Amino acid sequence: MDEVRRRSQGRALAGHGIGLSLPSAMPLDEDFVEAVVAMSSDLGGFLWYSEHLSLFLTPKGSVPNAQAGLGLPVVYDEEAFEIIGSKLRRLHRALGCRLLLENGSFFTPVPDMDMSEPAFLNRLYAEGYCGTLLDLHNLYVGWRNDGLRPEAYLEELDPDAVEEIHLAGGDDFAGFYMDSHSGLTPPEVWRYAFDYVPRFKRLRAITFEFQETYYDRIRPEGVVAELTRMHDLAACCSIESEFGDAC
Amino acid sequence: MLVEFQQALADLTASPELCIQVRRDPAVLNQRYILTERERDRLVGIVRHPGMACACTVYRANRLAPLAMNIPQTC
Numbered sequence: 001m002d003e004v005r006r007r008s009q010g011r012a013l014a015g016h017g018i019g020l021s022l023p024s025a026m027p028l029d030e031d032f033v034e035a036v037v038a039m040s041s042d043l044g045g046f047l048w049y050s051e052h053l054s055l056f057l058t059p060k061g062s063v064p065n066a067q068a069g070l071g072l073p074v075v076y077d078e079e080a081f082e083i084i085g086s087k088l089r090r091l092h093r094a095l096g097c098r099l100l101l102e103n104g105s106f107f108t109p110v111p112d113m114d115m116s117e118p119a120f121l122n123r124l125y126a127e128g129y130c131g132t133l134l135d136l137h138n139l140y141v142g143w144r145n146d147g148l149r150p151e152a153y154l155e156e157l158d159p160d161a162v163e164e165i166h167l168a169g170g171d172d173f174a175g176f177y178m179d180s181h182s183g184l185t186p187p188e189v190w191r192y193a194f195d196y197v198p199r200f201k202r203l204r205a206i207t208f209e210f211q212e213t214y215y216d217r218i219r220p221e222g223v224v225a226e227l228t229r230m231h232d233l234a235a236c237c238s239i240e241s242e243f244g245d246a247c
Numbered sequence: 248m249l250v251e252f253q254q255a256l257a258d259l260t261a262s263p264e265l266c267i268q269v270r271r272d273p274a275v276l277n278q279r280y281i282l283t284e285r286e287r288d289r290l291v292g293i294v295r296h297p298g299m300a301c302a303c304t305v306y307r308a309n310r311l312a313p314l315a316m317n318i319p320q321t322c
Contacts, residue, residue: 025250058257059250068257069306075289079249107298107305111289145298176301 001042008043014164014205015039015046016133021057022087022101023074029057029065037094048098048204049091050133050164053084053121054106073106076115081123088129099130100163105138105179109146118156125161131202132161137168137179137209140189144177154196162200167193167230168209181211184222190229198236205239206230251280255290263303269294 020032040046054071061067074080088099101124103117115123121132134157139150167190169183185193185208197203208226210218255276259266268275273291276282282290293299315322 025253055253055256058254060254061257066257069261069309070302072253072256072260072302073293075249075252083249107302108293108296109298111292112285145301174301174304176298178305 005043012047013043013045015049017049017051018071019056020051020087020091021055021068022051022084022091023053023055023080024057024059025079025083026057026059028087028090033091033094040095040097046095046097048100048131048163049095050100050102051091052104053101053117054104071104071106073104073108073110074120075110076113076117076120078114081115081120085124085127085129088124098163100133101130102133102135102166103138105135105141107145107176109142109148116153116156118153118158121161122156122158125158131163132157133164133166134162134200135166135168136189136192137166137170137185139192140186141170141177141179143188150192154192159196159199160202163202164205164207165193165197165200165203166207166209167226180214181209182214183210183218184226185229193233194236197233201238203237203239206234248281248283248286251282252286252290255280255282256293259290259294259299260302260306263300266294266299266303 015036017036020029020036022028036049040049052071053074055074056068056071058066058068084101088101092099101121103121124130125132136150139148139153142148142153143150167185168179168181169185169189170178170180171182172178173180197206208223208230210223258279259269265275269291273287276287276290311322
């Protein structure tokens with residue numbers, strides 16, 4: 001935390017979490033919320049805070065806060081909308097900053113849903129609950145594993161909802177493509193980025209995600225190349241800059 | 248019930264054996280969980296999807312990796 005405090009001096013800071021499991025049909029973990037609030041306060045306040053639109057906690061586990069083991073898909077319907085919306089309200093009251101939800105990557109799509117994922121995210125934005133953190137690599141994962149066309153998703157998503165994007169690379173395992181954050185951003189993902197991201201007029205940040213254990217594979221040259229291309233992408237966009245450099 | 252659906256989905260992801268049972272006989276779900284017909288059909292569709300094998304594998308990897316990394320002599 002000392003290093004984060006030191007490096008965040010003079011910069012805008014965004015928090016990104018994975019454990020709140022907002023779609024779970026169970027009460028919000030208030031201890032977790034308080035921990036996030038304490039961290040935000042300690043660091044001078046998050047400009048925005050993002051979470052995942054995935055199920056991480058099982059509602060009837062044998063122990064409190066039983067982990068699902070990986071992000072499980074959400075059924076997009078009215079009930080899920082009410083559960084997530086009410087928790088977002090509570091989280092907003094606690095944190096006092098803008099909230100974003102990130103699209104996940106799943107191996108098993110849910111059949112017969114009332115709403116598509118972009119329609120669900122659009123509604124959360126339209127009704128003032130949160131914006132969207134669009135993970136372009138997760139769309140690529142869906143295309144590689146299930147043939148889901150990212151272009152169709154991106155056409156349906158409200159471009160005004162998107163406030164941050166994630167880029168990443170993955171690898172193949174057991175016949176599937178994994179969102180392992182193990183490599184450089186694939187060319188197809190860059191193509192989605194340059195084709196669609198300039199439409200996101202409320203974009204505030206572009207993030208490259210990689211798992212630190214793969215640093216030797218990505219190497220400093222790889223990170224620099226990614227950052228250089230991210231700057232090229234940012235130059236094509238009207239990123240909101242009144243907050244200074246994102247950290 | 249959503250709470251039952253979510254628990255069933257988590258249980259299936261944690262248990263390839265339960266997935267096999269449900270593929271053979273979807274009525275197994277109704278014996279263990281209180282589900283609407285639509286929820287049951289969704290779970291059956293998920294279990295029959297080729298990606299379910301990968302989800303089960305990733306579940307086990309995510310469970311075992313922290314143990315292997317932090318307390319390797321227990322594995």
